[in-house]
Amino acid sequence: MSTVRFSLGIQAQSLTFERQNAMNVTNEKEKIIINALDSWLAEGLITEREYQKFFRTLAPYPFNLSTLSHYISTGALLCLTASIGIVASDAELLSFVYTHIMTTITTSIFIPAVVSLTLYLLAIWLRTRDHGCSALSGFILGTGAIMTGISLWQTGKWLELGKGAMATQILTAGVVWGLVGFFARSCLLWFLFLLSLCVWFGVQTGYDEGWSAY
Incomplete structure (x- = not known):
């Protein structure tokens, strides 16, 4: 039980850190960044974990x-x-x-x-x-x-x-x-x-x- 709580705490801290360091972008720039991440992942320049980490930091503006x-x-x-x-x-x-x-x-x-x-x-x-x-x-x-x-x-x-x-x-x-x-x-x-x-x-x-x- 303590191991599960510790793991959940680490994930919560990670999500809090990602939200605090979110990169605010427009919808057009978000598409460009996602296309670049997809190409890097396909070429093996980044791992799936790094891809998800970068992807979660994107915070598109609700209105441009x-x-x-x-x-x-x-x-x-x-x-x-x-x-x-x-x-x-x-x-x-x-x-x-x-x-x-x-x-x-x-x-x-x-x-x-x-x-x-x-x-x-x-x-x-x-x-x-x-x-x-x-x-x-x-x-x-x-x-x-x-x-x-x-x-x-x-x-x-x-x-x-x-x-x-x-x-x-x-x-x-x-x-x-x-x-x-x-x-x-x-x-x-x-x-x-x-x-x-x-x-x-x-x-x-x-x-x-x-x-x-x-």
Whole structure:
């Protein structure tokens, strides 16, 4: 009887130790780890006892907060883009912005450019420092991309470049987004870079052909 109690006590202590040293992982990472353990067991790199020990230390999250944070940041970015689109499409709101906010070159061009540069540097710093901030850095990069577009749009307006310079502005924005996307490892900015190239090609072709093919 004492031997049985001693064995049960050892097993209880072992389970308590494994729970205290549990490795919290997402469901996707749990599948990757289990596949790796299965391959190691099949190759004889670990024993069945070691496999069960490693397997019991896995503690998947009941809910993936990382995925939720990505959805929230994407939704916030879409709301920000929609609000700017509403302002740009409303004549009265746009007149108010030009009359009370974008009254000088500084507020129209330089401030959006400085804000976008600051956001880019902040997002790159966050991604190099902590990979868990990918959702926040993605939102920051998206906001910086919007500010870049506003700065280039206002540059063409203040310099009175006309509609013919639209292709150049789109290409410039694409180059900026591509460079930042390369250093920040951002799929969003790479998507904007490729999209701007397609739009630039279409606009430039339209100008060269006199829009006769459209």
